[in-house]
Amino acid sequence: MTNASICTIGDEILIGQIVDTNSSRISRALEEIGIKVTRMLSIGDDSEEIITNLDNELRHNGIVVTTGGLGPTRDDITKAALAALSGSSTYIQNDTQLEIIHSILQARGLDVLDINKAQALVPDTCEVIPNRLGTAPVMVFRFPEERYGHPSTLYSLPGVPFEAEGALPDVINDIKAHTPLTDIFHKCVMVAGLAESALSKLIEPWEDSLPADMRLAYLPNQLTGVRLRLSIYGGDKEEEERRIDERFALLKPILGDRIYAYSDDTLQNAIGALFRGTGMTLSAAESCTGGMISSLITSVPGASEYYLGSVTSYAVAVKESVLGVKPDTVNEYGVVSPEVAAAMAEGVRKLTGSTYSVATTGLAGPGGDERNPVGTVWIGLSGPNGTSTVSKVYKNDRKRNIERFASAALDELRLFVLKDLNA
């Protein structure tokens, strides 16, 4: 099995100003093609440190992936360090990347400066994978077996997370093309509405009965629920995927509609799949979630086919004047109540003329009110067969509570529409 090391370069991670999210993403991508990550490392923008550390990582691993230190400014010195490490003293221009640099900067109405153009220059010891999302290209340095006692390859990726993420598929393809890999098969199911521990308890007998060569992972996410992944190393693709499907089929009687997808997916995509092509439409009314539900729904390309829009009624006056929530309802039951959630859902459905609507009113924190603890949300759902409400209580900080509220609202909306479709 090929081992890999992941190395982030940059003072901003080392001094704790930003949390490194690239390494875990890269690790998951490597793991999916059967490469074992043995170490992750973060080092600063210091030439000697970069050279010494990467030399050491290459000695112990067939693949080293670095991120960071490729910006146009002077504090970014990864490229020069990699030139030194690979024995290059000549830089050559990569025309494809230069074109990308021009088009990115021109699209932003910016002049192409010399420091921008310089980003298309790379050491003559590397191959280039163009970076279409940013100005710094991915550099690939292949070291012959003589150097470290085994063939080894270093991939230098930009540090900006979306650029690193964008470059990752090309990097993975390059690794696949150049490395003998053990086959590995993964399949996922997405489960919403259950905490990891509750899910684990519920499926314990199923988990205990898994064959010894299948490995189960729980991958929980605030917004998308728990991803359950089964993996098998080696074997025949069709046969192994059939065996995994068989196991997942046994989960359905246990989890029912809590399962919303049989591949890595999101709740907003699952909702898109329910609405698309049906002519049904959707709207939202948000208080505590402040726009996040709408933002998630519209993150799906083509959402305009079924999504009409939303009202964020942060102020009570907007709940009343725009959504038509009655002042009496607010006074009698409080803003955070099933009555207001229902009135908001019905109000936005009427306002936009949508088939379905979802609404939230709650307390993300800090601080609760006289009736509800912080972390309480009421979700309102309205559709052709009536209106219903459901409440949830979470115990996180403001940011996490808002995410949990939005995720719960999408999940309840999904179940609400499903119930009608299955009726």
Next chain:
Amino acid sequence: MTNASICTIGDEILIGQIVDTNSSRISRALEEIGIKVTRMLSIGDDSEEIITNLDNELRHNGIVVTTGGLGPTRDDITKAALAALSGSSTYIQNDTQLEIIHSILQARGLDVLDINKAQALVPDTCEVIPNRLGTAPVMVFRFPEERYGHPSTLYSLPGVPFEAEGALPDVINDIKAHTPLTDIFHKCVMVAGLAESALSKLIEPWEDSLPADMRLAYLPNQLTGVRLRLSIYGGDKEEEERRIDERFALLKPILGDRIYAYSDDTLQNAIGALFRGTGMTLSAAESCTGGMISSLITSVPGASEYYLGSVTSYAVAVKESVLGVKPDTVNEYGVVSPEVAAAMAEGVRKLTGSTYSVATTGLAGPGGDERNPVGTVWIGLSGPNGTSTVSKVYKNDRKRNIERFASAALDELRLFVLKDLNA
């Protein structure tokens, strides 16, 4: 200066199942007392790996902080590895931690099992800092100068983030009591509306004139712009902070209102600072940003003081019926136009009665329309002194374009309100 290394132990980080947030928190705490973090490392639950790597880190650093691998189950082997590394074959019971274990488990209604009690046993080569938030104590191993050529100390913290965070003040106090420390000072300015390269070009002469002991870093972020950070090691706190402030003061004539904060901050906070306590209110109308502007504004605790709400008018019909955009305006100029952006901003301002409003209409992708390329956004701004519009073009994928649009809208709103305040 004392150097430090931070090491997370555990397969769950290495295979990318969870993102490591402990290391950045520990790093910030160390930086604050003038300890330079030279490396961060993540390794798996493998005894030999743990011993070899920590031995190496101790050789190069006066302080090594580890997190993880201290749980009660069999896959947690950090304690045994540390016993081996420090030459201990005897475990002794820490009575304080044993009491904590009893009280934690009893509070959860759980029996105290032998594997729980065993967590209070520690190698006789370490000192204990009790962990009041969890069952595994913090272990402190002090290695004499003879062993590594310099005195060095290893702190082993639990991996659960809130336990690691809870133990950190005691660890920092222990380090302060045992280590001669050099001070370090950082300060930041936040700059919006300029790409990293354009900013770099603009402040080049300023950057060139920085004293040799000041180090500048560019920390760009999709949503918050570029953070510029100056650092100085050593010296007197007041004097050095004054020197950094002096340098930042010289930036103001170059960058003007592009600077929106003199500490790590966000555009939505800067907007909160403009509105809070003034009685002025704010609303938003979103098309292409789909709710993200509203979501960002409401991520600020206490936003309800000035934020009334928003309308996401994803469908043209909602632009017309809820925001009052005239069908003729849409037909004549197209949905993505300054005219529609202005009408949306004026519409939501009228609907909610807010002092100011911001609106977006654009094409996040995939695909442009007959008049505009993908990545185009028109931002509408309305206030007591009139309405104005501005357009931007970005070249990212859908997700990033939406983020850029939202960030640009917040920045333009900030400048629009500032202009009135400065008038």
